[in-house]
Amino acid sequence: MPEAGYQVPAAARWLGSGLLGIALLLFPWSLALEVSVGKATTITAVNGSDVLLPCTFSTCMGFENLHFWWTFNSTEEYKNLLDGTVKNEKSEPKIRSNIDPRIELAGSVKEKKNNISILIHFLEFSDKGKYTCRVKNPKEKNAQHEATISLIVVEKLVEVDNTVTIIIVSVVGGLIGFLIVFMLIKKFITFIIKKTQEKKKECLVNSSGNDNTENGMAGSKAEQKATPKL
Numbered sequence: 161m162p163e164a165g166y167q168v169p170a171a172a173r174w175l176g177s178g179l180l181g182i183a184l185l186l187f188p189w190s191l192a193l194e195v196s197v198g199k200a201t202t203i204t205a206v207n208g209s210d211v212l213l214p215c216t217f218s219t220c221m222g223f224e225n226l227h228f229w230w231t232f233n234s235t236e237e238y239k240n241l242l243d244g245t246v247k248n249e250k251s252e253p254k255i256r257s258n259i260d261p262r263i264e265l266a267g268s269v270k271e272k273k274n275n276i277s278i279l280i281h282f283l284e285f286s287d288k289g290k291y292t293c294r295v296k297n298p299k300e301k302n303a304q305h306e307a308t309i310s311l312i313v314v315e316k317l318v319e320v321d322n323t324v325t326i327i328i329v330s331v332v333g334g335l336i337g338f339l340i341v342f343m344l345i346k347k348f349i350t351f352i353i354k355k356t357q358e359k360k361k362e363c364l365v366n367s368s369g370n371d372n373t374e375n376g377m378a379g380s381k382a383e384q385k386a387t388p389k390l
């Protein structure tokens with residue numbers, strides 16, 4: 161019996177590693193390195209402020225002399241921003257060139273963070289555009305990976321209009337409140353009706369009981385009257 165319990169996970173594991181093996185054979189580099197800018201693909205920031213453009217990479221096969229660089233693409237221009245290398249998992253990224261003093265490499269590769277985010281100081285309206293972080297790993301035949309993030313620079317952040325949400329919440333809340341009150345009233349009315357019916361029943365029982373006792377008493381009286389006669 162316990163054998164049956166072990167057979168299924170073992171089979172699943174074999175199937176899983178088999179599929180992974182096939183995937184690795186068919187797409188050897190697709191699983192090797194990934195570049196990510198996180199969930200948000202658009203960042204909105206206020207001019208004059210500092211903004212962090214996140215980028216991390218993950219690799220399951222390790223890296224050596226990894227090359228990374230950031231590019232900027234706007235309607236006006238396309239340029240390389242910052243460029244550097246990371247020797248291995250144990251070393252910090254080294255910047256080779258950085259054309260903009262307002263840009264700073266943030267994050268670290270140590271502790272498996274693989275973080276090559278950049279920080280832009282004193283945002284200007286002309287910073288609006290697409291920022292792409294790119295990674296090239298010689299260990300995987302120099303395959304290149306990239307992720308893009310859009311930056312929007314605004315004069316001031318507009319507060320999110322919550323009116324619709326508030327209306328929906330109020331309506332739903334109101335409906336739930338109404339339902340609760342309705343249920344309470346229904347319960348109360350049912351209770352009253354039940355009580356009135358019980359009272360009516362009690363009256364009926366009482367009156368019939370009275371009737372019975374009267375009859376019985378009358379009958380017994382008659383009997384009682386009859387007994388002394390004997």
Ligand SMILES: *[C@@H]1O[C@H](CO)[C@@H](O)[C@H](O)[C@H]1NC(C)=O
Nearest residue numbers: 206207208209283314315316
């Ligand atoms: C942002 O830009 C506006 C318009 O150019 C300007 O008035 C404002 O001072 C700027 N804010 C900062 C923090 O630089």
Ligand SMILES: *[C@@H]1O[C@H](CO)[C@@H](O)[C@H](O)[C@H]1NC(C)=O
Nearest residue numbers: 232233234235237238239290
């Ligand atoms: C820059 O962005 C535009 C618009 O998305 C695109 O057509 C163009 O190919 C990009 N340039 C480069 C060099 O990637």
Ligand SMILES: *[C@@H]1O[C@H](CO)[C@@H](O)[C@H](O)[C@H]1NC(C)=O
Nearest residue numbers: 214216266267268273275277
């Ligand atoms: C990358 O490093 C920056 C600066 O230290 C940090 O703010 C950010 O959260 C890090 N991102 C990740 C995904 O760890």
